[in-house]
Amino acid sequence: MWTFFHKLGSPPWLYAISGSILKYLLPATLLALGVGMVWGLLFTPPDFRQGDSYRIIYIHVPAAAVALAGYYVMATAGAISLIWKMKMADIAMQCCAPIGAALTFVALVTGSIWGKPTWGTWWVWDARITSMLILLFLYLGVIALYEAYDNKAAAARACAVLSLVGTVNIPIIYKSVDWWYSLHQPASIKFTGESSIHPSMLYPLLLMIAAFYALFACALLLRMRAEILDRERRTGWVRKLLEADAV
Amino acid sequence: MLSAQQLALSRGGRELFGGLSFDICPGQLVQIEGANGAGKTSLLRILAGLSRYGFEGRVERHAPLLYLGHQPAVKAMLTPRENLAWHVAGEADFGAAAIDAALARVGLYGYEDVPSHALSAGQHRRVSLARLYLSNSPLWLLDEPFTAIDVDGVAALEERKAAHVAAGGAVVFTSHQPMRGNYNVRRLCLRRGLL
Amino acid sequence: MLSAQQLALSRGGRELFGGLSFDICPGQLVQIEGANGAGKTSLLRILAGLSRYGFEGRVERHAPLLYLGHQPAVKAMLTPRENLAWHVAGEADFGAAAIDAALARVGLYGYEDVPSHALSAGQHRRVSLARLYLSNSPLWLLDEPFTAIDVDGVAALEERKAAHVAAGGAVVFTSHQPMRGNYNVRRLCLRRGLL
Amino acid sequence: MYFHDLHSALHMDGHGAFVWAAYAITCVVLLLIVVAPLRRRRRLLREMSAEARRQRGVPTQGSEA
Amino acid sequence: MSAPSLPAFCLRLVRRQLVLAVRRPVEILNPLLFFAMVVALFPLGLGPDPKSLASFAAGTLWIIALLSNLLTSDTIFRGDYDDGSLEQLLLAPQPLYFSVLAYLGAHWLLTGVSLALISPLFALMLNLPLEALPALVASLLLGSGVMSLVGGVGAALTVGLKRGGMLISLLILPLYMPVLIFGSAAVRAAAQGFPAGPQLAILGAMFCLAIALAPLATAAGLRISIDA
């Protein structure tokens, strides 16, 4: 266990292993995404109430779910980097933020595009939507904080502190927003998907959720590889790698 | 009192110093020299424990320290007296009489109750230098303490440092001018990463 | 180039100087001396026309001037190059080549594109001193130009001032150190309001 | 395939614009988060090999001078 | 002369901060004036109909309190960073947790407490029902405490940044939102004749949590950003 942990902390090992993982994972992910999208767009029956607009669910729900999970990945990496001072955790944390923000953005945009045909409005202040917006702010905060520091070692620590503070707060934010919304007259709009969903619609959805998770992993590894290269550009193993590349 | 081992620092792609090891012992008066941008301030901040990321090597401090940086840590809205009485460095509570005596020593007699923003550049710095007459930390780290100080002030400061060292303290300071008085100074010269 | 008549100033109830009259002519190198708080900065700001209220007497300027104060007027977020190219003093647009040459003269070769907040204290000041190599104002008013500058830098600056004076300019500066080189300096000593 | 022809697939009973726009935006963003790090890595590698070449070049220049 | 005891040191810090604020009277008055002015802006911007004003008074007052806290929290450590005092504080032998708590406490006294005490006046100007006043004051007291503590974290993380700008508002605003929700809900409940106890209890719990954790994060943030 500990040796594995040590290996995880070693840049050359992570660089090499992520390279060989990505070789298979990335094409598989892209394939799954393609299949899922085509399946969802063209090969499923329309919803009996929403018609064809419900097809957005195949990108909306996965994006929202992975965006949420991404914050916890980021905070966990942040905690590890603070406690064990592990360089790779730092890098992982800092690489999570832009991906998470992008997925949150996708969830918001697709949700609000979906809202227009179903609710007749681009935006409502629904509990879940509001907390998604707050999540976007949390992500943007981490990104902006990292960019603002010159000393990147210090930047990573600062972001770790911030993401931990955010983690303590996320349940509070979710609970409070939920509670806030139920206090008011709900705006007579409800998510529809909560009722049982037909298997012919469910399978592509599950596929897309899996694909989005895989995509998150791919993007994270890709980003980390680039970042590792940048930070370790003066070390021996990168030089060797370059020579091997050149030959 | 302080030992540094294998300190190495690069900033902005330039190596400032590397493999720097030394000990500071009681009774030593150490002047860090070097051209502008040689890394004196960076080194001092590492020694003080203010910089904690982005350098290599280890620093061990075995004594309470007094650090005065480029910024004098003097609040413009407080008078010199208040600045010293409420200083945030967590040292002893200085008595009112001790504070007035220290202010007199740095030539601020009569300015004790003037708001610090109405002081001249040199007087402003002198407020912070008054802590040299109040502190009982044995180890002093001073970054260009003579900035903006006039000739008499520099002489008085040199004397104070010598007295502190004679009493078993240690002083590490940076300055572009050699000390005028005839003191026993150990020099650390930062030049292209070498000592 | 500049004439001051019967200047008198009190601050905080203390008379700093009174009845001060003098002329600055082309070819003069004038050092204003005085202890901390003697009123050097206040005098220089009056001469530059920055202080316009609260003093007595008259100042007449007959030539464009270059003023460098305690604050270096260097933007931390701009590079040295940009700081000079976009300086707000309204002087000539300096060419890119001239700027690079001036930066090299003040020892910032290789630092042209580093954001200024990543410069050391002395390098930061040197950016503002580079204007001495660019400006074509005949009258210079410099407030402690040597602050934070290392030994070589001071020597180079003294040379530059001497050259400017030799070319028919005039320099008024304050400093606590006498000039090292052997120059013909006129000294104005502010001591309890007298010259 | 659920739709009979291309037109009905594009039109989707009037919701086509929304659905296709949502998918298009999503694809663009997803592509970006995959391609951006790839490009950065390529750029870094190029930079570093240029640097290495320069360093290898320096001694020969020095001996010529 | 030995180092002062911890409570003595903290008291000294609080006193220093209060005196510094008193020396710039505008600084203390500012949150209050801001409050007053924005209260005046609302009728101008939204239209002066008393009934609709009253129905929004609770939320409006809380939003303003939040904004005035948000806008002052950047200053908690800024001055001390600029003049070098912060370095001195970090080098002090006393545990940073408590010094930071003293700073945040002083900030709370200057913004939150003074605002809470004066808020009934503004509440009456916006036609808030009288029975909601105790809930308003209590919720503002507790809530502004939480906001000062959380704001301190943001201030600490950004104080050393050359390129930060007002980054702090982005960092802490999401964290303020739960406070806003429960605070305004407490006042609204009281205004409609319901007990405000539950909401106030939640605010109290947040306050306790924040007191325990926020100074830790703030202290860590200061140590980091002095090195930015």
Added chain:
Amino acid sequence: MSAPSLPAFCLRLVRRQLVLAVRRPVEILNPLLFFAMVVALFPLGLGPDPKSLASFAAGTLWIIALLSNLLTSDTIFRGDYDDGSLEQLLLAPQPLYFSVLAYLGAHWLLTGVSLALISPLFALMLNLPLEALPALVASLLLGSGVMSLVGGVGAALTVGLKRGGMLISLLILPLYMPVLIFGSAAVRAAAQGFPAGPQLAILGAMFCLAIALAPLATAAGLRISIDA
């Protein structure tokens, strides 16, 4: 090498200010983010009901625009004062009127114009009717220009004060009020289907007046406060 022509000098100043802002990306994004976040606060504080939100959207958006202008105007000259650049500007041979105009223009571009351009997005989030969008953008463009100009006067008068603090908000807020009234009235009129022309015309007149007078006052204020 002779002194640059006036337009060249002003352009140089505008460019410098813009680059300075771009170097702190948070600084530019900040008014926008602030806008976004406060837009999010309003439903949280006042309740999410789309209908009542829509009825307050015009006023709310205008109040937020005003606040974000108010909060940034203090920074127009602050940085230059602190690092000595302001002294250099005052000693420049070019007339101060125009240099000041360049500073204020840059501030307007960075806050007002960018805010006006992005405001339709937020307007939709608050359910403002679509037909009111042109009036919203136009009124924000003109109104924020007036506010930048007036804010400059306040900034100039307080920049040198050791005990000034945020006095500026007190000084200029009353001057902002007419802008707020006509601006939000224009949007409200458009939302209800009336023409917004008259209000926009008044805003335009204010803008012209402010361009003529405000830089004068700002220049005088700077000369005074450099000597404070």
